[in-house]
Amino acid sequence: MNKSYNALITIILGLLFSLTSFGFIDEEKPCGHAHQDVFLRDVAPTTEQQKIDIRYYSLNFDIDIATTSMTNEFLVELVVLDTSLEVIELDYSTDNSGVGNITVTNVLFDDDSVIFYHGNDLLRIPVVEKPGLGQRISVRIFSESGPANNHDDQGFNWDYESGRRAIWTNSQPYDARDWWPSVDYPRDKADSVDIVVTIDDYMTVASNGRLVSTLDHGDGSKTWHWHVGHPIATYLVSLSIYEFYEWGDIYVDANNDTLPIQFYTYSHPDNPYPSYMTANYRLLPDMIRLFESQFGPYPFMDEKYGHAEWGKSYGMEHQTLTSMGDPTERRVAHELAHMWFGDMITCYSYHHIWINEGFARYAEALWWEEHYGPAGYREKMKAFEYYGTGTIYVEDPETESIFGLSLSYNKPAWVLHMLRHMVGDETFFEILQTYAADPEFKYKTATTEQFQMVCEEITGLDLDNFFQQWIYGPGFPHYRAYRAQTGEDLLIQTIQSGIVFDMPVDFRITTTSSVIDTVLRINEQFMTFHFQIPPGEIVTGLVMDPDDWILKSTDYVIGVIEDEQVGPEYFELGQNYPNPFNPMTIIPYSLDKSGPVHISIVDVMGKEVVDLINSNQIRGHHKTSWNSLDQQGKAVEAGIYFCRLQAGIQTEIRKLLLVK
Numbered sequence: 001m002n003k004s005y006n007a008l009i010t011i012i013l014g015l016l017f018s019l020t021s022f023g024f025i026d027e028e029k030p031c032g033h034a035h036q037d038v039f040l041r042d043v044a045p046t047t048e049q050q051k052i053d054i055r056y057y058s059l060n061f062d063i064d065i066a067t068t069s070m071t072n073e074f075l076v077e078l079v080v081l082d083t084s085l086e087v088i089e090l091d092y093s094t095d096n097s098g099v100g101n102i103t104v105t106n107v108l109f110d111d112d113s114v115i116f117y118h119g120n121d122l123l124r125i126p127v128v129e130k131p132g133l134g135q136r137i138s139v140r141i142f143s144e145s146g147p148a149n150n151h152d153d154q155g156f157n158w159d160y161e162s163g164r165r166a167i168w169t170n171s172q173p174y175d176a177r178d179w180w181p182s183v184d185y186p187r188d189k190a191d192s193v194d195i196v197v198t199i200d201d202y203m204t205v206a207s208n209g210r211l212v213s214t215l216d217h218g219d220g221s222k223t224w225h226w227h228v229g230h231p232i233a234t235y236l237v238s239l240s241i242y243e244f245y246e247w248g249d250i251y252v253d254a255n256n257d258t259l260p261i262q263f264y265t266y267s268h269p270d271n272p273y274p275s276y277m278t279a280n281y282r283l284l285p286d287m288i289r290l291f292e293s294q295f296g297p298y299p300f301m302d303e304k305y306g307h308a309e310w311g312k313s314y315g316m317e318h319q320t321l322t323s324m325g326d327p328t329e330r331r332v333a334h335e336l337a338h339m340w341f342g343d344m345i346t347c348y349s350y351h352h353i354w355i356n357e358g359f360a361r362y363a364e365a366l367w368w369e370e371h372y373g374p375a376g377y378r379e380k381m382k383a384f385e386y387y388g389t390g391t392i393y394v395e396d397p398e399t400e401s402i403f404g405l406s407l408s409y410n411k412p413a414w415v416l417h418m419l420r421h422m423v424g425d426e427t428f429f430e431i432l433q434t435y436a437a438d439p440e441f442k443y444k445t446a447t448t449e450q451f452q453m454v455c456e457e458i459t460g461l462d463l464d465n466f467f468q469q470w471i472y473g474p475g476f477p478h479y480r481a482y483r484a485q486t487g488e489d490l491l492i493q494t495i496q497s498g499i500v501f502d503m504p505v506d507f508r509i510t511t512t513s514s515v516i517d518t519v520l521r522i523n524e525q526f527m528t529f530h531f532q533i534p535p536g537e538i539v540t541g542l543v544m545d546p547d548d549w550i551l552k553s554t555d556y557v558i559g560v561i562e563d564e565q566v567g568p569e570y571f572e573l574g575q576n577y578p579n580p581f582n583p584m585t586i587i588p589y590s591l592d593k594s595g596p597v598h599i600s601i602v603d604v605m606g607k608e609v610v611d612l613i614n615s616n617q618i619r620g621h622h623k624t625s626w627n628s629l630d631q632q633g634k635a636v637e638a639g640i641y642f643c644r645l646q647a648g649i650q651t652e653i654r655k656l657l658l659v660k
């Protein structure tokens with residue numbers, strides 16, 4: 001039997017989930033885990049970089065495999081945002097990068113050679129004359145690099161696979177600068193990019209966007225031209241070069257539009273390594289179909305999606321062409337989801353990396369739910385539980401790990417899981433789709449606050465507490481629930497130890513013949529609730545959040561909280577709310593000691609209208625309610641009433657106004 005039996009008080013409290021501000025206590029310092037990121041750099045563009053907006057890059061690489069050297073030509077087009085601009089500053093490594101030493105040989109400013117300075121990983125080009133606001137400037141940069149002296153995993157990599165040369169790039173967070181000049185921060189996306197590579201003709205060059213052309217020069221070399229037609233962050237531009245097996249698939253969407261799916265792999269799909277590669281890659285059309293239904297249209301439908309194998313054992317969501325290591329099913333889903341969250345909408349800065357990684361992590365669970373059912377979803381979320389310290393918000397991307405699995409992936413996936421339950425499935429996916437379609441974010445960037453804004457617009461809720469406590473605050477709620485039954489009255493008390501969270505929490509009360517599910521907003525350190533239990537039934541169990549929708553710890557006590565644990569130090573009948581009201585109002589009160597309590601409503605003539613409480617109660621903050629419609633079927637007349645609270649020799653009275 002599973003009877004949905006909502007006690008009067010609890011249903012009101014559950015529905016009154018309009019979050020008000022409470023002083024969030026940040027008791028722990030932001031995380032201090034080890035420096036995993038050996039490649040950390042500056043976290044913000046320079047002052048001069050903030051005066052320009054990059055619109056377009058053309059990246060031209062002439063690669064000589066024999067000498068591991070390159071001749072490069074780049075075109076950078078930008079718009080002036082601030083006329084005080086004096087120097088165009090582009091992030092561009094000077095030495096020890098994956099391509100070897102870089103020498104800039106010439107810089108052209110509208111076809112004229114200009115003076116430039118290259119040092120400390122910055123290419124500085126003084127502007128020739130004071131620029132106009134909105135002026136479009138083209139800068140052409142020529143450079144040479146090599147020979148490559150090391151293989152450092154970040155930036156540009158001269159690698160080997162099965163004894164043959166393999167080249168691949170890995171530029172997140174700040175390593176595009178290791179192989180091409182740019183404003184290398186996610187916030188400044190180019191509107192489009194051309195990537196042109198000339199290399200030995202037996203190699204296949206895979207990159208972002210759409211393959212425009214290949215040109216065989218007949219001298220053993222070949223030129224590949226890829227065009228990216230959607231905005232792209234610098235760290236998402238990639239190259240993968242090898243004697244690949246090329247194969248693919250096709251996705252057909254609801255409008256009968258087709259999306260090519262292209263794979264560039266080291267092993268043949270009929271004899272894959274690892275053995276599950278081909279089978280997992282073949283899941284992509286179903287995965288795209290699911291994510292389109294949940295997030296909205298695939299963002300690069302006019303280009304492609306695909307995977308290029310590389311020398312790492314993980315994935316990297318390079319736009320339209322994920323670089324794929326160990327191709328597990330979860331990784332294939334994760335990197336695909338990044339096309340919406342990470343690539344189409346990119347974190348504004350690495351403070352907000354959860355906007356990328358938390359969404360992709362959660363998408364793994366969404367795929368598991370689709371493919372393996374609700375139990376699969378639960379299993380995935382269970383695997384993502386994180387009970388450690390630190391905040392999801394990356395306080396200092398210069399010194400902290402940006403890509404810590406616990407705080408940038410797993411706990412953020414739980415934030416989305418919790419949000420989903422709070423607002424319901426329909427609203428949750430409406431949030432994701434609205435966010436993904438919003439022109440303010442689509443093909444642009446977003447912050448925590450901007451995502452919160454979308455959530456609040458869709459739900460009408462004030463979600464400030466939710467995002468503050470879960471994104472900017474550390475930890476998770478520790479709940480202890482007490483229960484004590486007196487006849488038909490079940491007293492439930494909750495204590496939160498440590499940081500006090502504000503969350504709606506599911507409660508499941510089991511009696512000798514019923515299962516009662518209800519929702520209580522738990523937002524104070526000590527809280528007390530009364531439930532009406534059906535006559536003759538004995539409460540046999542109480543569970544908070546029985547279906548694991550909250551990242552939390554719980555334990556349970558049969559009995560009541562000792563007075564000295566709870567407070568308060570005063571006796572008070574609070575003002576009812578709402579007031580005036582019709583038909584229902586909540587009456588808060590505080591008891592400074594345990595004992596018999598009598599709460600009643602009386603009319604202006606002093607005649608008792610209803611007995612609300614007449615029982616022993618414990619010291620603490622309590623709430624009860626009066627439903628003026630619920631008096632044995634009789635509606636009470638509108639007018640002035642009084643609520644009277646008596647406990648021992650203490651009495652307080654408050655005026656209530658019932659309106660028509």
Ligand SMILES: [Zn+2]
Nearest residue numbers: 334338357360
């Ligand atoms: Zn990811």
